Amino acid sequence: MEHRYEQYGHKRLAVGSGYGTMDFIAQRTTAIILAVYSILFLLAVIFTKIDYDSWTNLFTFTWFGGFPTGKISTTLAFLALAYHAWVGVRDIWMDYVTCATLRLSLQVLTVMWLVSSVVYFASVLWSL
């Protein structure tokens, strides 16, 4: 018997997923984006003579004389990476950490870790 009527205020259920399907789909969608970006990137790396200019060009190349295709696709891939990692790492905490306080703390730290990475990466990429 579930006592849902008791779940308000500080008694509200604050752990567990409750949005599992959405994140299941998001994890797979971002996985496909990352797989496509990664395979194209690896092909470019293996068939290019890598030096500073060609390496940087992998992230900064433009189309139609100025549209920043490299930067935009790389940024989108990195955002997909952050969301993908969020779902995966959250799964790890939900599997192994049963103490709600510790789990919630780890989840907050995970978000901070990932948002820091996104901001740090974007600032480097877009200053090129």
Place this chain on the structure above:
Amino acid sequence: MSENQKKPNREFRNLSLRNITVDYKLPLPGKVSILHRVSGALLFLALPIVLVPLFAASVGSPESFANLGSGFGGFLLKLILLVLIWGFMHHLCAGIRYLTLDFGRGLDKADAQKSAKLVLIVSLVLTVIFAIKMFGVL
């Protein structure tokens, strides 16, 4: 079992680290699965403290690019990168396998064994190929 004897409820638990490493002999797909999790966690941990700083140094200037592979720091970096390249390759290959499983392909036991073996081998081969490429640049 007699008709009126009540079946005990089955107990469901997550596998503990001890289960995975000591108690059970995992089949190949199980090994791919736990390595998928381990490699993902590794990449997650490395992201803001190794991978993004490394990216920053590699694109910062021709000098910082050239300095990456030099000295003891360069040796250490190559070692760390070797592990992370394996982690990335394994996560990518196993991830593609899981996507095909999600679409209902390769679910037979024999097929799953075969694809798990393929993931382990291909990710190692790719690691070697890209490590050679990297050691040529750094």
